[in-house]
Amino acid sequence: MTEIRRFDLAGQQDPSAIVDMLTDRFGLQLLGEEQVTRIVIDTADNRIAAAGGVLEVRRSADGFGSGSLIWTCDGTQRLRIRLSGTEVPTTLSDIGDSHQAEELIGIAGTRPLVAASANRSGLFSFGKLDDEDKTVVRVLLDCSSTLDGSSSTNTIEVQSRRGYDEEYRILLKELSKRLKTGKSLVATAPTATAPAAPGAGFNSASQAWREALRSMAEVMNSTFTGMLAGDDNEFLHDFRIGVRRTRVLLHEAEGVIADERRLHFADEFKWLGEITTPTRDADVHLDYFSVMAAGLLGKAEGDLAPLRELLLERQVACRTQMLADMRSERRTRFATEWSTFLADDQAWSLSLDDPLVDATKPAFTVIADRARTVWRHVQHDGRLITDESIPTDLHDLRKEAKRLRYLLESFAPQFHAKSLKLVKKSLRSMQDVLGEFQDAEVQATTLAVMAEELVARGTAAPTILAIERTVEHLAVRSLNAREQFSARFNDFDSRSTRRAFKRLTQLPESSR
Amino acid sequence: MKVLATYNIKGGVGKTATAVNLAHVAAMQGNRVLVWDLDPQGAATFYFRVKPKVKGGGHALTSGDRELSDAVKATDFDNLDIVPADFSYRHFDSFLDEERKPLARLRKILDSIRGDYDYVFLDCAPSISLTSESIFRAADALLVPIIPTPLSIRTFDQLDAFIDDNPSIVRKLRMLGFFSMADNHKRLHRDLLKELRVARPDLLMTRIPAATDIERMGVHRQPVTAFARGGQSARAYNDLWEEILTRL
Ligand SMILES: Nc1ncnc2c1ncn2[C@@H]1O[C@H](COP(=O)(O)OP(=O)(O)OP(=O)(O)O)[C@@H](O)[C@H]1O
Numbered sequence: 001m002t003e004i005r006r007f008d009l010a011g012q013q014d015p016s017a018i019v020d021m022l023t024d025r026f027g028l029q030l031l032g033e034e035q036v037t038r039i040v041i042d043t044a045d046n047r048i049a050a051a052g053g054v055l056e057v058r059r060s061a062d063g064f065g066s067g068s069l070i071w072t073c074d075g076t077q078r079l080r081i082r083l084s085g086t087e088v089p090t091t092l093s094d095i096g097d098s099h100q101a102e103e104l105i106g107i108a109g110t111r112p113l114v115a116a117s118a119n120r121s122g123l124f125s126f127g128k129l130d131d132e133d134k135t136v137v138r139v140l141l142d143c144s145s146t147l148d149g150s151s152s153t154n155t156i157e158v159q160s161r162r163g164y165d166e167e168y169r170i171l172l173k174e175l176s177k178r179l180k181t182g183k184s185l186v187a188t189a190p191t192a193t194a195p196a197a198p199g200a201g202f203n204s205a206s207q208a209w210r211e212a213l214r215s216m217a218e219v220m221n222s223t224f225t226g227m228l229a230g231d232d233n234e235f236l237h238d239f240r241i242g243v244r245r246t247r248v249l250l251h252e253a254e255g256v257i258a259d260e261r262r263l264h265f266a267d268e269f270k271w272l273g274e275i276t277t278p279t280r281d282a283d284v285h286l287d288y289f290s291v292m293a294a295g296l297l298g299k300a301e302g303d304l305a306p307l308r309e310l311l312l313e314r315q316v317a318c319r320t321q322m323l324a325d326m327r328s329e330r331r332t333r334f335a336t337e338w339s340t341f342l343a344d345d346q347a348w349s350l351s352l353d354d355p356l357v358d359a360t361k362p363a364f365t366v367i368a369d370r371a372r373t374v375w376r377h378v379q380h381d382g383r384l385i386t387d388e389s390i391p392t393d394l395h396d397l398r399k400e401a402k403r404l405r406y407l408l409e410s411f412a413p414q415f416h417a418k419s420l421k422l423v424k425k426s427l428r429s430m431q432d433v434l435g436e437f438q439d440a441e442v443q444a445t446t447l448a449v450m451a452e453e454l455v456a457r458g459t460a461a462p463t464i465l466a467i468e469r470t471v472e473h474l475a476v477r478s479l480n481a482r483e484q485f486s487a488r489f490n491d492f493d494s495r496s497t498r499r500a501f502k503r504l505t506q507l508p509e510s511s512r
Numbered sequence: 513m514k515v516l517a518t519y520n521i522k523g524g525v526g527k528t529a530t531a532v533n534l535a536h537v538a539a540m541q542g543n544r545v546l547v548w549d550l551d552p553q554g555a556a557t558f559y560f561r562v563k564p565k566v567k568g569g570g571h572a573l574t575s576g577d578r579e580l581s582d583a584v585k586a587t588d589f590d591n592l593d594i595v596p597a598d599f600s601y602r603h604f605d606s607f608l609d610e611e612r613k614p615l616a617r618l619r620k621i622l623d624s625i626r627g628d629y630d631y632v633f634l635d636c637a638p639s640i641s642l643t644s645e646s647i648f649r650a651a652d653a654l655l656v657p658i659i660p661t662p663l664s665i666r667t668f669d670q671l672d673a674f675i676d677d678n679p680s681i682v683r684k685l686r687m688l689g690f691f692s693m694a695d696n697h698k699r700l701h702r703d704l705l706k707e708l709r710v711a712r713p714d715l716l717m718t719r720i721p722a723a724t725d726i727e728r729m730g731v732h733r734q735p736v737t738a739f740a741r742g743g744q745s746a747r748a749y750n751d752l753w754e755e756i757l758t759r760l
């Protein structure tokens with residue numbers, strides 16, 4: 001009685017993009033979303049499939065709960081029984097005596113059941129709702145992948161609901177049009193009989209993290225030699241960005257990468273950051289020195305020569321130490337360990353009963369969740385900033401904001417491009433003033449320290465005075481930045497940015 | 513196919529809540545279930561978010577112009593359908609009266625779907641009329657919610673007596689009374705329940721508590737067994753259904 005039409009969507013479509021399309025273009029409401037592992041069971045001679053149905057054990061992908069035994073046929077879930085244990089049933093002896101149970105027993109009899117296939121699925125159910133919020137057409141998006149992630153399929157199944165044939169035909173027509181002409185969505189002829197092997201082409205969180213970490217590893221590898229050579233500061237700078245992003249990714253990978261490993265790696269990357277910080281700072285001070293010297297308009301430039309020497313001295317000392325650290329056994333051992341980990345399929349393979357609660361979830365769900373948390377931190381900390389706030393508060397906020405940006409950037413392909421752009425723009429504009437403030441503060445502090453050292457070395461007064469003038473100038477810069485902050489933050493915290501962020505990280509209204 | 517009618521002469525005792533929730537429970541167990549909302553007010557229809565409209569009205573169904581199965585709408589739940597209410601049902605009595613055998617008419621209409629469903633719930637308006645008598649004939653059991661007050665027990669007994677007195681109308685109809693909206697905080701309810709447990713073994717053991725989540729069905733527009741499936745009320749309806757099955 002239920003009419004069903006299936007569309008197989010080509011290849012690697014991102015489920016969240018399909019969800020967006022179904023909700024935005026076709027006005028469907030997302031009613032439910034489940035991440036599950038599914039084991040299809042049948043008699044050895046596949047009687048259940050032959051009768052046009054699928055019998056499966058479905059468990060939540062997070063591994064909690066014992067799961068359900070579900071028989072689906074003709075678009076209707078005929079039978080759903082909570083399983084008491086974690087065992088996959090081998091006969092139909094415990095399914096009760098309801099009509100559908102007897103029907104199923106009529107098909108399979110008392111024959112032993114065997115696992116026919118297993119996969120991991122993101123199941124999204126949608127409804128075309130009428131003005132009573134009643135589902136008049138059902139749409140299921142099934143994003144399945146094999147357990148090893150080697151292949152995936154996305155299938156849209158449109159089901160008519162009894163008494164609402166008209167609505168079904170209208171939606172089907174719209175969908176067929178779009179799915180045939182759409183760029184990446186390719187409809188294949190609907191298969192009349194055999195229901196799809198259940199499945200979801202989603203990218204698991206584990207896969208997404210691995211990819212993101214890999215691309216950061218590439219950044220670090222490609223800048224490593226240049227960084228050691230030391231003739232261009234930018235190599236070190238880029239290398240450090242790789243380190244920092246990796247740290248953010250590891251920090252946010254709780255539940256995706258086992259803690260034992262994750263925390264160890266996080267420690268090592270923290271250390272990598274630490275051993276490069278002094279050199280980077282020295283580089284920045286020297287860069288700033290040129291700017292500062294230029295600001296002193298030639299005349300006093302010479303006065304700063306002793307400072308420049310001191311900075312250069314520092315830079316050399318820092319670099320020497322850094323190079324030693326980079327060649328240390330700890331660093332080389334860790335480099336090997338890290339690349340081995342990233343390359344090790346075994347380490348990243350997911351099993352049905354993986355204890356990692358988030359690893360098997362769809363990437364988007366986990367990423368969006370993490371991004372929301374960091375967003376809330378930024379928002380919370382930002383709202384607390386007043387004119388009286390101490391520099392550390394602004395510094396902490398800057399770190400949180402960076403965290404958010406790294407997270408969004410690392411997983412950019414997961415997000416809706418336009419909303420991402422909007423959010424990043426606002427975030428960046430706020431970060432710019434925070435960065436300006438931070439730089440000015442740090443430079444001023446450094447210069448003050450250096451001035452004292454130069455005094456101790458008996459450097460002539462003009463140098464000290466030139467430095468002092470620079471420090472004053474820096475104070476103005478930091479004040480300016482501070483004044484701009486609230487406007488920038490308000491933009492970040494504005495309704496439109498918040499809305500863009502919401503769009504970015506949330507599945508549509510109805511899924512909440 | 514078993515036909516169960518929620519019925520009480522009294523209004524507002526939980527008839528519709530019973531029909532909707534038990535139907536949902538039965539469907540979840542893998543039975544094919546139909547609810548026919550016979551109350552022109554259409555509360556059951558509302559709970560399932562369906563528009564209270566039958567093409568051609570109730571008359572088309574009673575006259576046979578339209579098959580009952582054509583009026584069926586799927587609810588949002590698997591295995592669970594509804595024939596919605598229609599405002600014209602307020603004239604159901606006169607529709608039936610036009611037919612040759614008015615009292616047998618409803619049963620006849622239901623016969624047309626006999627193979628399609630395992631349980632049919634008829635949700636009735638509170639009254640005694642031609643329609644209700646027709647319902648008594650069509651049903652295998654009356655599910656009668658009783659609020660635990662002496663007066664309500666009396667109306668149940670009146671109904672019981674009416675059915676006993678009319679064996680020609682009603683052949684083998686089971687009367688399944690149970691307590692509805694039982695409030696343990698009310699002394700009267702508590703005492704009466706204790707007393708009746710002993711005095712009236714014909715009543716079902718399970719009682720449906722007075723509960724806010726049942727009241728909230730109108731907000732969710734769903735059975736309580738769907739939106740609060742682990743709750744006390746949902747459990748009560750599950751128990752009630754299990755007990756009813758032993759009595760059918
Ligand atoms: N067990 C209960 N606890 C609390 N409220 C209830 C309970 N059962 C029903 N109600 C509420 O009481 C009101 C009447 O219930 P319901 O509509 O089920 O009764 P009814 O007998 O079908 O009424 P009517 O005679 O008008 O058709 C409704 O608002 C309902 O939400």
Ligand SMILES: [Mg+2]
Nearest residue numbers: 527528551555
């Ligand atoms: Mg009612």
